[in-house]
Amino acid sequence: MGGILVYALHDGEGNFNKNSLGALSAASDLAGELGSEAAAVVVGDVSDEQAQALGNYGVTKVYRAKDVPEGLAQPIVDVMAKVIQDDGFSYALFGGGLLGFEIGAGLTARLDAGVTMEVTSVKVADGKLIAERPILQDSQIADVGYVGEPGIIIGRLNAFDVEEKGGTAEVVDVDVELSEWSTKAEMIQRGEQRGADVDIEAADILVGGGRGLGSAEGFEACEQLADAFDNGAVAATRAVVDAGWYPYAAQIGQTGKTVAPKLYLAVGVSGAIQHKVGMQNSEAIIAINKDPNAPIFEFSDLGVVGDLNKIMPKLTEALKARKG
């Protein structure tokens, strides 16, 4: 009773996702409080050593479905539903990431189970888990409990810290017959990189560009501004990367990078939650946006309400003049 099953996402070669490792660490702590155990589910090409090594994050057992492909949700729903039903897990936990949303949602339907998403923290009350979920643009936090079992918890990106605890896990291979509809999605290509391979993680100052720039050309002004700082680089929101304005490697957020530079200067960025989670730990945040109601102003240290096309070039000029 009370066991927690965690999905551990990997890149196809058994390198596990940091958010999944965070979820494993959190599950192990919570299971400790509940007097139960945490286990992981992995699919695809994961070696014995790679699977056993997940024990370092506190799980005692790793269920491995070797023949199930990594990267598509529904086959993994089949695996997790079977493990939860056969071995009686009370909760399923997912780190931040898109696949966790899909698998968690599928389990909700399959097991008639409650689900909470964008969870930032999980606590124990009366021997049960309560998920904390920010709502209404993070202006309030709802405590969500579950009716019946299992309860499905989908974390927000970076919600759970990775903790190495030492130890190895027992690996149990599982055979799962896939549902007919789970075989009707086929991965043609996974993890394609688009655009230049830029490095934004080493920069001290990041100029983050969003849709408010108006066009791909707007990024030229961002690059000039970034150049006016010492060790500056340009980052981008998902919307503009999907629009082809800037390379994927520069993207911040749920399906991009997480950064914490000394300064994040957001221009034309509205501040959607999925962007926020990737940059909110920056030491200082400045936002320039013409919409005074943009959510970005809620978590900026300095907010400038105005036309970025007027402000950015002058700011670049002023910084360059100072540098000499």
Added chain:
Amino acid sequence: MKICVLVKDVPDAAVQKRIDPSTMWLDRSGESTLNPFDTHAVEAAVRFKEGDDLEVDEVVAVTMGPEGAQRALQKAVALGADRSVHLCDDALAGSDVCATGKALAKVLEAESPDLVLLGQQSDDGECYTIGAVVAEHLKMPSLTQVVGIEVEGDKLKCERQAEYGYDTVALTMPAVISVGDAINEPRYPSLKAIMGAKKKPVDTKASSDVGLDASEVGEAGSKTTVTALNEPPAKEAGEIIEDEDTAETVDKIVTWLDERKLI
């Protein structure tokens, strides 16, 4: 073939959203509109109907919600949907993701679509999950947060960003796909289309009409319960500058940066 588009009526972006403390549900009084992400789903469906890649006979907008949710259906019809279905019943109030997915799946089952499209997230709930829940009930393959769809025979080649870059996935129809806002630029409905949409009939159904038991939906059918609402940890409010004189604004920014040794 038939495309169903799931749409949602959400509070207008300009409306201050609040939770009704007596029910812990979102207060849905006040101005509302079609969820912006759903306009992209409607647009994608209408483009399939207009184009030659798929033989689309009709596009049906489907929603669940109180009476006012008809506004979202009207807007979807104004944007090009042929007709609409509204699941509306007091018993549905307070449905969580689990119960909502079950209820919507029942409506869709009755329509038996070849393709279900929806926006990847709602402006109010930001759940990202309904598409995958509905797909599982309908026993259809699904993909969420899709930003490009190409038809290849009876398959739809979809692309989207996942954790490691862009994924390309082929789905065999019938399928459920949630779309992101980068998939297209929705059209603006003409005045004629807006007026015409108000006259088109809406097929309103109660939960019993689609074979749902009252115990499966609403609060009774929900598997989560909000036990408390708390304030987030207080964060010091940032400084705000309104740009009136840009030279002055830039001076202020430079001084701010200088004080923090960022330049």
